[in-house]
Amino acid sequence: MAEPRTQPAQPSEPLSDAPVPKVVVSRLSLYLRELQRLEAAGQQTISSGQLGTLLGFSDAQVRKDLGFFGQFGYPGVGYRCDELIRAMRDILGTNHPWSVAMVGVGNLGQALLGYRGFGRQNFAIAAAFDADLAKVGQVIQGIRIQPLDELAETVRTLGIRLGMIVVPVGAAQEAADRLVAAGVEGIVNFAPVTLVLPHHVQNVGVDLAIELEQLSFAVTTKLTRAGGTDADEGGGRAGNGHAGAV
Amino acid sequence: MAEPRTQPAQPSEPLSDAPVPKVVVSRLSLYLRELQRLEAAGQQTISSGQLGTLLGFSDAQVRKDLGFFGQFGYPGVGYRCDELIRAMRDILGTNHPWSVAMVGVGNLGQALLGYRGFGRQNFAIAAAFDADLAKVGQVIQGIRIQPLDELAETVRTLGIRLGMIVVPVGAAQEAADRLVAAGVEGIVNFAPVTLVLPHHVQNVGVDLAIELEQLSFAVTTKLTRAGGTDADEGGGRAGNGHAGAV
DNA sequence: CGGTGTGAAAGTTTTCACAGCG
DNA sequence: CGCTGTGAAAACTTTCACACCG
Numbered sequence: 001m002a003e004p005r006t007q008p009a010q011p012s013e014p015l016s017d018a019p020v021p022k023v024v025v026s027r028l029s030l031y032l033r034e035l036q037r038l039e040a041a042g043q044q045t046i047s048s049g050q051l052g053t054l055l056g057f058s059d060a061q062v063r064k065d066l067g068f069f070g071q072f073g074y075p076g077v078g079y080r081c082d083e084l085i086r087a088m089r090d091i092l093g094t095n096h097p098w099s100v101a102m103v104g105v106g107n108l109g110q111a112l113l114g115y116r117g118f119g120r121q122n123f124a125i126a127a128a129f130d131a132d133l134a135k136v137g138q139v140i141q142g143i144r145i146q147p148l149d150e151l152a153e154t155v156r157t158l159g160i161r162l163g164m165i166v167v168p169v170g171a172a173q174e175a176a177d178r179l180v181a182a183g184v185e186g187i188v189n190f191a192p193v194t195l196v197l198p199h200h201v202q203n204v205g206v207d208l209a210i211e212l213e214q215l216s217f218a219v220t221t222k223l224t225r226a227g228g229t230d231a232d233e234g235g236g237r238a239g240n241g242h243a244g245a246v
Numbered sequence: 247m248a249e250p251r252t253q254p255a256q257p258s259e260p261l262s263d264a265p266v267p268k269v270v271v272s273r274l275s276l277y278l279r280e281l282q283r284l285e286a287a288g289q290q291t292i293s294s295g296q297l298g299t300l301l302g303f304s305d306a307q308v309r310k311d312l313g314f315f316g317q318f319g320y321p322g323v324g325y326r327c328d329e330l331i332r333a334m335r336d337i338l339g340t341n342h343p344w345s346v347a348m349v350g351v352g353n354l355g356q357a358l359l360g361y362r363g364f365g366r367q368n369f370a371i372a373a374a375f376d377a378d379l380a381k382v383g384q385v386i387q388g389i390r391i392q393p394l395d396e397l398a399e400t401v402r403t404l405g406i407r408l409g410m411i412v413v414p415v416g417a418a419q420e421a422a423d424r425l426v427a428a429g430v431e432g433i434v435n436f437a438p439v440t441l442v443l444p445h446h447v448q449n450v451g452v453d454l455a456i457e458l459e460q461l462s463f464a465v466t467t468k469l470t471r472a473g474g475t476d477a478d479e480g481g482g483r484a485g486n487g488h489a490g491a492v
Numbered sequence: 493c494g495g496t497g498t499g500a501a502a503g504t505t506t507t508c509a510c511a512g513c514g
Numbered sequence: 515c516g517c518t519g520t521g522a523a524a525a526c527t528t529t530c531a532c533a534c535c536g
Contacts (some may be wrong), residue, residue: 021505022469029456030492033438047517055440059517060507067519075513075518093462100458111357112454117438121455123462162461186461192279192363194301194486202464203487204457208358209367210275211450212346214491215408215432216339216369218448223268240440241449241491245460267527293495305495306529313497321496321535 024065025092030055030240031062032088039081047078056240089122099126099160101184103175104167105135105145108190112166113141125164127154131171148178155182165189204245270311271338276301276486277308278334285327293324302486335368345372345406347430349421350413351381351391354436358412359387371410373400377417394424401428411435440492451492 034054038046048066049059066072066079069091073079089095100118102109102125112118113125128143129151130136136147146154154160163179165172165187172191179187186202189195192210197203217223218241280300284292294312295305312318312325315337319325335341346364348355348371358364359371374389375397376382382393392400400406409425411418411433418437425433432448435441438456443449463469464487 020467020469023505025463025469026456026460026492028463029453029459030440032459033453033456033492034440037439049517058507060509061505063517063519064506071519073518076516077514078517091463092459093466094459098458098462107357107360111353114353115454117453117455118458121459123455123458161465162458186465188457188461193283194276194280202461204461204464205487206452206454206457207275207279207363208361208452209363209369210272210279211434211452212344212364212369212408213275213278213338213340213367214272215434215448215450216344217271217274217337218450219407219432220339221266223266223271241451245487269527295495304529306531307527309495309497310528317497319496322494323536324495 018068020068024068027055027057027061027065028088028092031065032085032092035081035085035088039085043081045074045078045080046084048073050078094122097122097124098162099124099158100162100164101126101151101155101160101179101182102128102164102166103130103148103151103179104165104171105130105140106166106168109166110140112164113143123162126158126160127151129154131167151178152182155179155184161185163187165191165195167191169193206245264314266314270314273301273303273307273311274334274338277311278331278338281327281331281334285331289327291320291324291326292330294319296324340368343368343370344408345370345404346408346410347372347397347401347406347425347428348374348410348412349376349394349397349425350411350417351376351386352412352414355412356386358410359389369408372404372406373397375400377413397424398428401425401430407431409433411437411441413437415439435492438492449491453492456492 031051034051035046047059048062052059052062063073070087072084072087086095100123102113105113105128109128109130113128118125125143127146128140129146129148131148133147135145138145161184163184163186165175165179167175169191172189172193173195176187176189176195176197180198180201184201187195187197187204189203189205190208192207194205195203277297280297281292293305294308298305298308309319316333318330318333332341346369348359351359351374355374355376359374364371371389373392374386375392375394377394379393381391384391407430409430409432411421411425413421415437418435418439419441422433422435422441422443426444426447430447433441433443433450435449435451436454438453440451441449
């Protein structure tokens with residue numbers, strides 16, 4: 001932060017008002033994940049070519065993606081890991097903590113309550129709700145399960161902006177409606193159904209069976225782009241495949 | 247199956263050898279999911295426009311996507327749900343059962359072992375492995391946890407072709423190596439790391455923190471295409487957002 | 493009519509290739 | 515040199531629009 005810099009600025013925000021392709025943002029998360037790993041391993045700088053190779057993208061794609069948000073590199077050197085990490089987190093919005101409301105505390109919900117990966121990226125499940133009154137009052141992973149009736153008030157009181165739906169498929173839409181009514185701005189939905197939401201509420205779906213379906217197809221057939229394992233030449237690198245929001 | 251048909255054929259395989267875009271296949275899974283819901287609700291036929299509206303896509307996109315695989319519709323009528331479901335499952339490869347090997351039976355692994363959604367789409371977790379010898383021998387959800395040493399033999403004996411990695415990030419690459427050595431053809435990876443895999447092994451990544459990161463960005467900013475919740479006009483439909491393979 | 497299937501046009505994303513910088 | 519940042523070209527995907535069918 002207090003480093004003397006020569007030229008690179010880090011606007012860290014969409015730069016122009018040009019809309020950023022969704023696919024670029026999904027790669028940003030991968031860049032960040034890899035950069036954090038590299039930094040932890042002691043690497044100070046990295047070039048677009050190296051970063052791309054690690055993830056199965058071209059050097060040009062890495063540079064173009066970053067170019068949507070500013071100029072972060074040093075010609076002849078590459079990018080400084082620490083700076084780029086900070087910039088990515090600024091862009092993705094994870095330099096500040098996010099509170100998340102979980103609805104549905106079954107097997108999967110309980111596992112997610114204990115998942116350490118959220119905290120590492122600055123997400124905290126701040127409240128959890130379940131329709132089953134037998135669960136209400138239990139404390140799981142330090143969180144007291146609340147009844148659905150308390151959802152709206154708790155969400156407002158804690159200033160929660162994101163929700164996570166982990167209920168059975170039949171209860172998902174109602175859970176979504178409650179979260180929306182409480183003022184949540186985005187929802188991650190683990191139920192295998194397409195939610196009906198107002199346009200101002202963002203939505204990411206994770207359908208575990210669909211991930212396997214995509215693999216089933218890929219194992220059987222050839223795809224056009226970045227299919228299944230992708231990119232990379234020769235030896236053994238794995239490229240990357242992420243499921244794609246449902 | 248014994249219906250008299252007029253004209254529609256259902257090639258159900260890539261039709262020509264033209265490679266199919268990955269994004270098309272991901273939408274196929276969504277079409278299938280929606281069709282199954284509609285059929286369960288008693289609907290017999292559906293038009294491309296209706297199906298598209300339910301998922302936030304255009305009618306033309308639905309028709310183009312299906313067009314990669316054959317001709318399934320009846321002009322003036324639409325598609326018969328039962329026929330289209332069967333065709334989609336043939337294409338995705340889920341008309342026959344798949345056995346999956348799970349590596350790592352922690353909180354998340356145990357939750358996935360009990361997840362009913364896999365079975366509904368013809369996936370069965372047929373074996374589970376863990377490095378923790380205290381877990382080995384336990385029976386969870388009807389599956390006996392085996393030591394990693396038995397992975398190769400079990401995978402071969404059971405003819406398992408797909409693997410699922412649910413170990414901590416530091417153990418993921420080794421788990422992948424073992425699965426690959428055992429002859430698995432595709433891997434779903436829940437660990438937040440990019441695996442190095444041979445090119446012939448397909449790979450889908452699910453990074454739970456990245457899903458939230460994408461939401462964090464979407465809530466903060468405007469995206470270009472299918473951003474967060476997308477598509478649809480007026481009232482309240484939710485479009486669809488699936489995360490995108492890592 | 494209402495709706496499919498499909499070329500052709502429009503729009504978007506990726507790759508190329510190169511000027512410029514330290 | 516090695517590597518970034520970026521216009522311009524190429525590739526790919528989506529939308530349009532219409533012939534054709536029951």
